[in-house]
Amino acid sequence: MNPLNQPDDPPVTVDVLQQVKPGCEAEFEQVLSDLVKAAKGFEGHLGVNIFRPANHSNPEYRIVFKFDHLSNLHHWEDSAIRRRLLERTKRFTSGSNQFQTLTGLETWFTLSSQGAIVPPPRYKMLVVTFLAIFPLINLLNLVLQPLLKPLPTLLRGLIVTSVMLSLTTYVVMPRMTKLFARWLYPKSKG
Known part of the structure; x- marks a missing residue:
């Protein structure tokens, strides 16, 4: 499927911020590793970047997934394996994860070191x-x-x-x- 012919099915970036409970980093890392491996098996997966906490007193992870088409992201999001792995992460995380989905030109302007993706003017x-x-x-x-x-x-x-x-x-x-x-x-x- 050619994204140039599918304006309603653009490339997509998903930015996830997740707080990990202190002392649960190793367990969270294992589930995160399994999550990344599972995502790689899905059509259209373009990669994932993981940004680990710089400050251990505030263990917030940033995970950025990229897919070639929004429809392929939806297949991943609706998958049973993803649901099972996200359920496993709940034991090691606090609060609800924050996420943002971007399509279009905004995905050209995503920096890997920012806390959240906010497009420039x-x-x-x-x-x-x-x-x-x-x-x-x-x-x-x-x-x-x-x-x-x-x-x-x-x-x-x-x-x-x-x-x-x-x-x-x-x-x-x-x-x-x-x-x-x-x-x-x-x-x-x-």
């Missing part, structure tokens, strides 16, 4: 996206157009757009987000 996303796409589209046109010249115009456009969006989503924007992190996500003064 739209004008900042526009500037960084422009700085990423302008050189990329010109480079792709320079490299691909001579190779694609024999093809019909619409097919050339489709191929260039598909390559550009794939590179933008998986290669360029994660690096641009890190490069511009201080501007996109300034530290609040407190």
